[in-house]
Amino acid sequence: MHTGSAKADRNLAGRREWIGVCVLSIACLIYSMDLSILFLAIPAIVADLDPSASELLWINDIYGFMVAGFLVTMGTLGDRIGRRRVLLIGAAAFGVASALAAFSTTAQQLIVSRAFLGIAGATIAPSTLSLIVNLFTNEAERNRAIGIWGTAFALGGLIGPLLGGFLLQYFHWGAVFLINIPVMFILLIAAPILLPEYKSEDGARLDLLSVLLSLATVLPIIYGFKHVAADGFDIRHLLPIGGGLVVGWLFLRRQKTLPDPLIDLKLFALPAFTASLLVNLAGMFFVFGVFLYQNLFLQFVLGLTPLEAALWSVPSSIVFTVMSLQAYRFTNHFGPVRTVLLGLVINSAGMLLMSVAAYCESLFGVLGATMVIAVGFVPVVLTTTGLIVGSAPPENSGSASAISETSAEFGGALGIALLGSLGTLIYRMLMAGVNVAGLDAAERAAVKTTIGGAVETARALQDSAVPAWLEAARQSFSIGFASCCLLATVTLLVLAVMARKIYARENIDEQTVASAH
Template sequence: MAEDIVTPERATRREWIGLCVLSIACLIYSMDLSVLFLAMPAIVADLDPSAAQLLWINDIYGFMVAGFLVTMGTLGDRIGRRRVLLIGAFSFGVASAFAAFSSTAGQLIVARALLGVAGATIAPSTLSLIVNLFRDEAERNRAIGIWGTAFALGGLVGPLIGGVLLQYFEWGSVFLINIPVMMVLLAVAPFLLPEYRNEEAGRLDLASVALSLATVLPVIYGVKHMAADGFQLSQLLYIAVGVLVGMAFVRRQKHLADPLIDLALFRIPAFTASLMVNLAGVFFVFGVFLFQNLFLQLVLGLSPLEAALWSIPSAFVFTVMSFQAYRFTNRLGPVRTVIGGLLVNAVGTASMAMAAYAENLFGILGSSMIIGLGFVPVVLTTTGLIVGTAPPERAGSASAISETGAEFGGALGIALLGSLATLVYRMTMTGVDLSGLTDTQAQAVSATLAGAVETAQAITDPAAAAWLETAKAGFSLGFAVCCMVATVTLVLLAVIAAKVYARAHIDDGALAPQH
């Protein structure tokens, strides 16, 4: 049997340079999710948007990315992943220029929407092209780690680069920086990146595209607004509409010869288990780190800059682990890496729960570093499993499903854990003496810690705000409860994943391409 074993072709300098180009494109895509926040005051002063327009300027990019990921990933499988990436890069550059020179809020909203549609081509195309570039499993694990690092760095450096640009230039500069990167991608991609398409794929079903959008957009909209505004019945209505349309979408896929999403992928145990673990990991990390940022500022009283500086060590751990996660996967194998990472993550959230309850700064920061040690290998390894266990002709679709799952996981984590923490906070504030406040002030104090801190700052007599310490304790308790929920769930998830992966018979060489 030894003669039947073929060593996968090793990557050359060309493939690694191609990976660098793909990673820079991903960094820009990720950066555009966060770079706008610092520019908003200048945009408000220049364009004078209404409250509704301001909301859409902030949200429309993420909504469009989430809505079009599946369509663009599947389109890449059909007409060529490199072609879709190049079309998306060109469109991203044009939309960036449109955004930079927008003279009205309406124009900026349209430009941001177009940026989102173009951005939806980047994540699935780059990840699926990595599968084509790197045939050796160990090299592919490393490449996915670098790809993941680019996403992480985009979120970290976006505000930093945006702040520097806004110091010296107009707000449109935060969009113009996208253009030279996309021009480089357009120039070098035809020479560095291979083309891949499924020659047997049929035509794109436009009705499925419409149904997928009508599924994802209402659910993402409802969940994100639940996170931002608190629970309201109207948000559940949006989510319900999305779920009902999603059921119609699934029924249609079952009867199509060339579905938008191949439901057979979900019958692969390793694919489904990895997708669920990936979603759950993002769910808890997004929720926990949102609480961490609020905790540092509202409970401990740090300024936004101080909170950002104190968060640098954990950000450093996340970045280093993104580069080094492949070593764990290659040495331990994908299954042990995922299971071990989930358990390390659970240790981190348990530690975070104790630190939050004790209101201890160093405990919070140390716990976030432990979470990074567990979370990064889990997410990158499950991403590799998702694209590695899918058939090669479905890699684009699988990549898009992975990215869509991460979008849902992050939004759900913020919304549901936020709702749980808010419930604990409001229960804590029940019966607290707020007799010295007006009805409006009392309502603000009872609703959120942010409202309590703002109200306390407006009161001239600090002694009159004796309830503030109770409010801070209520927030800390809610934070701790959410972390304990995360701990229990992550341990259970590790047990379930171990059983599913065992049935799937995955071993260290399970993902190596077959020749």
């Protein structure tokens, strides 16, 4: 065990490897930006292409759907035919799709282009992460490289709206897609020089039926949960979720019978892999769900404009970015296991602070709690990502990376949908007995259903005095927000206890992970 670790220590990375990880990270930054940069362009797209309500929804969502659906396929394809090759094919396709999207003349063309962009984007996250594993055999250096990789995603979410706003101020809306092309061109030139190729020795072919089954599993489930988050709980949205789960069962059965499965289920028999995957998913679940509440809280409860809310959120975004860059120091100092456990405890404390701040309707309390959450959350997610890909055999690194990214997609979608539904349920229960005299039936329904409906109804009345029912609505939303944060607090502590037992029982530590490579 220690011999492998010592060998890894001698194989320190040079300038070529660090330049390589920077190039990979820039590609990840563009991939992350494309998840958020479109939001600001929507008004211009509506004015230019005149999409229907359904087409507008698909313009927004199709990129994320395709990324989530194709992650596992692209990760496994990289293991089979070469991770660098898949990344280069994906980068070229990403550039072409960006041009098609930029010059779309109809809503349908933009939807197809965004779908193509999502499929190409699905090559980037698993390929870049698995290539980082190949570039850095030293455990401490790999932790730092994964931190840089994670920083690119954080910066993409921060820079995307800011850069999008600048481009839309001076250029056609298509400019938000054209900025992808020079970055992908640089990647196509630099990758063959800087990045090693790696693929599985056996080079087995992809099972196309498994690919179709994986798509038919992921896409309906993500679609269903996104609609639950957007429209509230509706039995109709359970149908695609249920259908996806049934197909998922068929997918898993098929994987057990194939000599070369799309997902090697033996990975889930590795305690470090499964425990880390669970922690990673739970972290995404609560952070995405709570941050959805935070954005609504800042605007609907505290009355900030969208721009003011975005500006107040910049300091916490900076903490997330800085922590992504520095997380490797925690992992290298405390070791991966203690970093995960300590991070879960800090994350739990941040959620408790957020619960108190939400109940007290405190702006500075909520923003301060967000920073505490960032200090705990970022090292946990990046360290568990390292454990997931580090505990898998080298020939399965691409597949393991894809599973990690897919779990993050699922975690975020589940958190927004389920925590959103819980908060809505609490809001409606608390608002059931509130006096809304003077409003018509439609206005009463709007006030008692969502905080957004209450705020819009009060705004439409154009009354200088704040209605008593609006204060009740804001308090009800704050209690729902606080309740979700309390649930997160307890769950993360329980998860820390469970993870500690699993890691301790299997004696998983830095040397174990390092020696696997």
